[in-house]
Amino acid sequence: MYSIAVQDLHKTYNGSLEPTLKGLSFAFPTGKIVGLLGPNGAGKTTTISILCGLVKAGKGSVQVLGIPQEANYRERIKRALGVVPQQIALFPQLTAFENLEYFGNLYGFKGPALKTQILALLEQFGLEKAAHKETGKFSGGMKRRTNIIAAILHRPRLLILDEPTAGVDVQSRSMILQFLRDYNRSEGVSILYTSHLLEEAQHLCEDVVIMDDGRQVVQGNPAALINALPACRNLEDVFLHFTGSKLRD
């Protein structure tokens, strides 16, 4: 079964003359870690927002874990999908524990079982000492780690992360990447993540989808893509080969 299958996706935002997605297609099987890569403005966040049911596509089809995008899509997908947005989505006046309790409640989890789970995850993410501190006073890395916990409290089968390692220090980044590997292996959770750090994506992902200007330009295993192009030494070379070096702003 495909974890995500996107076919000929189009999107033009209201008020925009230029389409953001121009026939994007890609698919990958369940259980993989996949990188959705592309230059600034390629349409990665737009694609994620459509997958989550937050933005409506203009044309094309989307299936997430076999669930087609229909009228009650968001309700159907809610339990199966965990999302870590690019912007930190925490209440700064609430403590980490209170934030996570709030997100757990949204999924119908309550009481001692939720409390135990939150404390275990805070410990796993190195946040046990900060559990009862306001998240507004957290460092970037601590906020990001708390945000990831919020996305996995309900044990989703697919986790989508939009630049989870942007702006965090080396220690937090290393912890987050190790968590993603372990989580994928031990729970079989499918992961789609975006990043501009291509060395990171090369090591983490079994598959990458490189998109540019609203379309897929190539999909494949990083090592296989590098081997297929004799002039490319790494994924960054492959990326530049397919997307060119013209600045996008």
Ligand SMILES: Nc1ncnc2c1ncn2[C@@H]1O[C@H](COP(=O)(O)OP(=O)(O)OP(=O)(O)O)[C@@H](O)[C@H]1O
């Ligand atoms: N809400 C919106 N309304 C109008 N245009 C938008 C909106 N959101 C995104 N866009 C435009 O769509 C294009 C793609 O944006 P998107 O954020 O999906 O790209 P991205 O690949 O995630 O970029 P980045 O790497 O910079 O995060 C950009 O030109 C952006 O200005």
